[in-house]
Amino acid sequence: MAADAPIVKFTSLQKRYGDGPLVLSDINLAVAPGDFVTMIGPSGCGKSTVLKLVSGLSPWTAGGLTVAGVRPRQARDRQAFIFQDATLLPWLTAQLNAELPLRLRGVPAAERIAQASRMLGLVGLGGVRGYYPRQLSGGMRMRVSIARALTLAPQLLLLDEPFGALDEMTRNRLNEELLALRAAAPFTAMFVTHSVTEAVFLSNRILVMAAGPGRFHAEVPVDFPYPRRPELRERAEFQAKVNEVSHLLHEVEEPVRA
């Protein structure tokens, strides 16, 4: 595979559940290695479905989709998924939760303990490794979830509204931490969110989606260089970008009738 070959490639993909209405229509997208692609759009536009297709959790109806050149299911070793809620196993400590993917792959205990401890340290949870999920705050749980996903050193990280349930301050912090983690161990990201600010801060490409059927409405490139500092959010160019995306969202949320 050439270095610049897309890591995820959709070609005229269509998706429907059973014989229901079309969920996704004519999806064309090539995600290059190193991209941080965010999908944003009204509820029901199929943005989470896009991630499910890439992860191989859900089949499509027509068209094509490859991940790293092969079918999504065969590329699972290269990807990790971060869910809307932290989806930690409540009967395992933070440490054992972070070890889970390695354990499922049969990684020897010593190695997985070291690797999970290191990741928990990187997300600032070195001190609560023995805590159970219910003893952790929402933000801390999501950090464990991120650490768990990154223990596999995935090439591709799929994030389905991971910070949607958190307060704004925690969300901003985690946005910054996510970018720092990505700088340390690069991965390609496909991200779903409802927050325009978050989308602009994180991504280099934003795909605005429309519903009924779900489709890509417009693509907005975001050219601010990485690493991005928190101060970026206060700059006028940043605000202009936020406005541009918000405007596009208004277009798809309130369709103009002829």
Next chain:
Amino acid sequence: MKKLPPLLAWGLPALSGLLFVGLWYGVRAASGLQSWILPTPREIIAAAWQERETLLAAAGNTAAGALAGFLLAGVFGFLTALLLGVSRSLRAGLYPWLLVLQMTPVIVLTPVIVLWAGPGLPGIITVTWLISFFPIVANMTQGLLSTDMNHVALFRMCNASRLQEMLLLRVPSAMPYYLAGLRIAATLAPIGAIFGEYMVGNSAGGTGGLGFLVYRYNTQIKIPALFATALTSCLLGFIFVAAVAWLNWAVLHKWHDSFERTDH
């Protein structure tokens, strides 16, 4: 839910207990019923003291039968639920028949059980097992099927095997259900054993359990002793339930929400 202050939490049940005993004496005095029809609590305790050795030995026999039946039900209930949880076709094929078996009153089966398992302890254990088996299977199966779909997706994403999904995800997440099943079974097991003794134990000779004492005291019209037997059975049931409550705490208190410490 707000917790009551300890004084009320202990005081209120004590008070209602006292009221009940008062009412009991009142009814006895007002009705003029004789001791062998409605003994007073005092007469019951006196009978319990007088028969203490017989009652204790019988309670021991009953406890042994109940415990054996309960443990068998716990183990086989767990394994049966695993089987039902693993395969949809097994579940579809077997579950209706399990329900049919559960609907069959054990009393109807008792003569057959004696015939097959033999009188005495084997028959008693079988009756206890039959009675406590179903709530365990039903709860545990429900638990195995109630796994969080996102957790299942997580395991699939990690290419987990079916065995890993079962052992590392479905079984642990079904533990609260399994323990709820055990709790119900713990209340049923002593009842099952006593019932079994009453039905089949008396053919085993003189050394029966509490169920046999019910039979004996009844034919001897020793009504206060009969009430004392009920009291002993009640204590035995309490021990069973307390043991399972402790097990429930031991398994769940670290992580399950039902043991959340709260300030309110």
